Amino acid sequence: MLARAVDELPVGEHWRYEPKWDGFRCIAARDLRTSLSARSGGRLDGRFAELHDAVRLAIPPDTALDGEIVRWSGERLDFDALLRRNAADTRRAKRLAQEEPCHLVVFDLLREKGTDLTRRPLSYRRGRLEELFAWLVEPRLMLGWQTRDSGEAMRWYEEMAGVGVEGLIVKDERRTYRAGRRDWLKFKRRVTTEAIVGGAVTRPDDPRMLVLGRYDDAGELRIAGQTVELTREQRDEIAPRLRGAGDDHPWPSTLASSWGTRERLEYRRVEPTVVVEIQPDASITGTRWRNPVRLTRVRPDLTPGDVPLGLDLEKDSG
Incomplete structure (x- = not known):
């Protein structure tokens, strides 16, 4: 069953x-x-x-x-x-x-x-x-x-x-x-937390899904997860905020997907400046949320420095 x-x-x-x-x-x-x-x-x-x-x-x-x-x-x-x-x-x-x-x-x-x-x-x-x-x-x-x-x-x-x-x-x-x-x-369990948008599937001007990142303790931006498919309203809201990134972006140009398929994930890297609020579940594999997460909203009031490190759900105020 x-x-x-x-x-x-x-x-x-x-x-x-x-x-x-x-x-x-x-x-x-x-x-x-x-x-x-x-x-x-x-x-x-x-x-x-x-x-x-x-x-x-x-x-x-x-x-x-x-x-x-x-x-x-x-x-x-x-x-x-x-x-x-x-x-x-x-x-x-x-x-x-x-x-x-x-x-x-x-x-x-x-x-x-x-x-x-x-x-x-x-x-x-x-x-x-x-x-x-x-x-x-x-x-x-x-x-x-x-x-x-x-x-x-x-x-x-x-x-x-x-x-x-x-x-x-x-x-x-x-x-x-x-x-x-x-x-x-x-x-x-669905709790809300924040992540940094580091990529768009497939284009920044019409993102079908987002590839999300978190900084680790060493200050390196790591891939942390992927959203479920965005609604039309979510695409229209976030697309104007995304800017394509150059070769100095820390992520590879293509990804081996870790979210339910063995196919290469075609995506475009974007400047890691946009923060979004998401709903991950408790499933974790290595340094990533194992299941695609839900996008709750864009957080223009936050900067990447406000986002928790690793896969923590809360920012350490200390």
Whole structure:
């Protein structure tokens, strides 16, 4: 099952709330052979051998789980570690399994000892899942948090952003499990902050999207993100403020896109003088916001020196 975004948190007696973990979605099944399957249908067994072994040794035969593969690095979720693992060959993946072990956060039980549970309501599936984890002792498999209390869910929402939790997943406990359907809801964290416009896709005089930057501690302007496609009104507002840049611009003339495609990103560099207010989520890869951000408004009252450094959300007044 999948989730669709909502702008307000639903409240009511039938709703259940879970943290939205920043990881790789995974169906883990122990059949004649144990398998870890990605959302795309590809196999993850070789890349996450420690989780494959955990499922094989700890889960009853003919049982299937739905969950999220995550990597904890200190006190924060580390999505970059998952990307390293996903790109590794078999030998390097085995080494990374020792150096950067991962966990499978399980939030649904699809099949139990040969019995298909997908036609049972979430309340029943969750009860069976909690009974399974009551005796499970495998540390690599974790029962995902869930609550009916919207107040507690909002505390998770506020307090867990600092560790990389993207928001909340909201589920109707009366619903069956319908693969491929967006019957779940996602309430994602959207905070506003500022960034510097360093490029325009494709032309400064009619920008379809903006490439955004932030200065690092050393004073170098780094690429930090990309906006979603701008509305006609946003294009008309920002285009007169953009000026094409020369070869002294610190960014390359073309970019390998990091926002959902392997194609080269055709864009034009602009003078990094315009500041905009944006809405990023909590997803970070390296020194960039992983997902395209929403443009809120142009900030002509601010200069690049007013913009936070790195990916900080607030300017340090000290």
